[in-house]
Amino acid sequence: MESIFALVLAKANYVAYIILMMVGLYAMIVKNNLIKKIVGMTIFQTAVILFYVSIGCKRGATIPILEHHASPETAAHGAEKIVAHAMDAVNVTHYINPLPHVLMLTAIVVGVATLGVALALAIKVYNTYGTVEEDEINQQLRSG
Amino acid sequence: MKILGKLTILLCGVLLMFFTMEFPDWGDPESPASTHLSPYFIQHTMEDTAVPNIVTSVLADYRGYDTMFETTVILTAGLACFLLLRIERKKVPHRYYRHEPTGVTLRMEGDKFPRNSEVFQRMDANWVPYDFIISRTCRLIIPFIQIFALYVVAHGHHSPGGGFQGGVLMGASVILFAISHSLRAAIKSFSEKTAALLSVTGVFIYAGTGALCLIFGEVFLNYSALAPLFGSDRVMARSHGILMVEIGVAVAVTAVMIWIYYNLSSAGKQDEGL
Numbered sequence: 389m390e391s392i393f394a395l396v397l398a399k400a401n402y403v404a405y406i407i408l409m410m411v412g413l414y415a416m417i418v419k420n421n422l423i424k425k426i427v428g429m430t431i432f433q434t435a436v437i438l439f440y441v442s443i444g445c446k447r448g449a450t451i452p453i454l455e456h457h458a459s460p461e462t463a464a465h466g467a468e469k470i471v472a473h474a475m476d477a478v479n480v481t482h483y484i485n486p487l488p489h490v491l492m493l494t495a496i497v498v499g500v501a502t503l504g505v506a507l508a509l510a511i512k513v514y515n516t517y518g519t520v521e522e523d524e525i526n527q528q529l530r531s532g
Numbered sequence: 533m534k535i536l537g538k539l540t541i542l543l544c545g546v547l548l549m550f551f552t553m554e555f556p557d558w559g560d561p562e563s564p565a566s567t568h569l570s571p572y573f574i575q576h577t578m579e580d581t582a583v584p585n586i587v588t589s590v591l592a593d594y595r596g597y598d599t600m601f602e603t604t605v606i607l608t609a610g611l612a613c614f615l616l617l618r619i620e621r622k623k624v625p626h627r628y629y630r631h632e633p634t635g636v637t638l639r640m641e642g643d644k645f646p647r648n649s650e651v652f653q654r655m656d657a658n659w660v661p662y663d664f665i666i667s668r669t670c671r672l673i674i675p676f677i678q679i680f681a682l683y684v685v686a687h688g689h690h691s692p693g694g695g696f697q698g699g700v701l702m703g704a705s706v707i708l709f710a711i712s713h714s715l716r717a718a719i720k721s722f723s724e725k726t727a728a729l730l731s732v733t734g735v736f737i738y739a740g741t742g743a744l745c746l747i748f749g750e751v752f753l754n755y756s757a758l759a760p761l762f763g764s765d766r767v768m769a770r771s772h773g774i775l776m777v778e779i780g781v782a783v784a785v786t787a788v789m790i791w792i793y794y795n796l797s798s799a800g801k802q803d804e805g806l
Contacts, residue, residue, distance in 0.1 A: 395553065402552040410545045418537035446566055447559035451692065454577065454584040478575050485566040486573060486586040493591065494602040497696045497785060501609030504792035508613040511799050 401442035409435035422513060422520040426506045433499050437492045444488035452486035454478065581770040583689045591694065592774040592781075596753040599777070600738050603784050607735050610788035614728075617800025628655040656714070656804040670712035677705040685782045689771060695778035699785025706786075707793045715798055715805025724802065727791040734784025741776045 396403060412435060415428025510520055517525050556563035573590055583589040591599050626641045629652040637655065646652040678701075685698030710718035742753040750757035755773025756766040764772065797805045 398557040399552060399555060401558045402555060403549070406545055406548045406552065409548075410541050413544065414537060414541045417540065418534055442558060443563070443565045445559045446561040449561070452574065452586040453691065454574075454586065456584045456690070478578070480566075480571040480574050481561050483574050483586070485570040486590055487570050488565070489587050490590045490595065493587065493694070493696055494599060497700065498602060498605050498609075500700075501606045501788060501792065504796060505609050505612045505616075507796055508616045508792075511796070512616050515799070 401438070401445075405435045405439040405442070408432075408438060420522050422510045422522065423507075426503065426510060429506065430499070430503060433495075437495060437499075440488040440492050440495075444485035446481060446484045449482055449484045452483045452489065454483070579767070581774065582767045583771050583774060585689055585691070585694075587692075588688050588694050588774060588778070592777045593755065593770055596742070596777065599781065600735075600742065600753070603735050603738055603781050606788050607731050607784060610727075610731055610791045613792050613795045617795045618802075628657060629653065630655050654716070667712050670708055674705045674709055677701060677708070681705065681782075685778060686775075688778055689775065695781025696785055698778075699782040700789060702782065702786040703789030703793075706790045710793065710797070710805055715794065715802065718805075719794065719802060722790060724791065724794055727787045727794070730787035731784050731791060734780045734782070734787065737780030737783065738777050741773060741780065745773075 409432055412428045412430070412432030416425050416432065419425055419428060513525065514520050517528055519525060556565075560566075573586055573594065577583060577586050577589045581589045581593050583593075626639055627645055629638045629640055629646065630636070631638060632651055632653055638652075681698045681701035683698075684693035684701060685695060688694035688698070706718060706722050709721075741755070741758075744761070745754050745757040746752055748757035748760070755770040757769075758773050759766045759769035762769050762772045794802055794805075
């Protein structure tokens with residue numbers, strides 16, 4: 389029992405993303421309302437973002453911005469000195485993995501844009517059928 | 533149906549849970565994701581691009597193509613919202629006005645509406661009374677949000693930030709104005725045409741920077757080629773090129789966020805907002 393608890397605690401990020409992802413998937417396949425489906429899709433997306441960002445984490449590391457000090461003299465002498473200053477010791481374990489952050493940075497903004505398209509489609513459906521409930525739309529489609 | 537859905541979710545959840553137990557621990561510095569590709573970027577970003585923020589340098593330089601098309605995706609989303617909601621322009625059958633001296637609300641029909649009248653004040657159908665505190669507070673906050681957005685764009689090389697974040701902040705300031713005043717007031721100061729033009733301009737700045745590199749005789753989006761243009765060495769030119777590209781991204785994201793908001797909040801009519 390103790391070991392299972394420790395195992396789950398060591399992988400808490402995966403547990404969190406699976407729970408979030410399942411909540412989103414549930415809303416997407418079970419809910420009848422199109423808006424609720426879209427909300428589910430957004431939660432699903434958040435789960436994926438959480439998964440990626442948590443992969444990039446390293447224990448004891450800081451944000452992926454190299455330490456650099458722009459003291460007055462380096463600022464006056466241009467970039468070469470800053471480069472030289474920052475290059476003397478770049479320890480990989482000091483900085484978290486930047487790649488998942490880059491991927492998710494664009495994914496978040498694109499996610500907002502696609503959410504806008506989804507809502508626009510929902511508005512269009514509402515204007516055409518007068519409802520966003522899926523079963524009522526199906527009924528109207530069947531009766532022609 | 534509901535039972536079936538719940539069963540599927542349970543099955544998926546248990547399977548995922550079972551197999552992720554094989555994954556590396558949270559925060560493990562020796563995990564495969566952090567040992568294969570990322571050390572190169574962490575160690576070489578300074579000598580390659582002179583940008584201390586690794587996220588920025590990977591986003592706009594090592595992975596410049598991807599970000600360019602990401603910006604195009606955002607532009608396409610804005611266009612899709614526009615084409616879905618805006619193409620079918622119906623006439624507004626009636627509008628509501630308040631006669632200010634008497635405080636009577638009038639419902640006017642036809643196409644003769646009072647324009648810029650001192651006596652009649654335009655109202656939304658589900659009108660919320662004009663709130664002095666909210667509109668004044670937002671007016672006070674908006675300039676600071678915009679300054680912060682510009683800082684986030686311009687300082688993306690040295691601190692967390694960049695084109696996407698700054699662009700969203702800038703867009704949020706205009707959306708806040710539209711919410712706190714009215715959609716019509718926001719459209720008056722930042723029209724849909726401006727939004728459409730700026731969103732295309734942003735993508736053009738990005739692609740144009742790449743094309744400029746071609747003109748200078750090197751590969752598309754290889755900013756080192758711009759060194760004679762900036763009057764700096766080839767490494768510093770990459771840093772400046774990244775800034776140009778980030779500005780393009782910021783302009784595009786700002787305009788598309790506002791454009792999508794205009795179309796969504798009024799269902800394409802751009803007459804009465806939220």
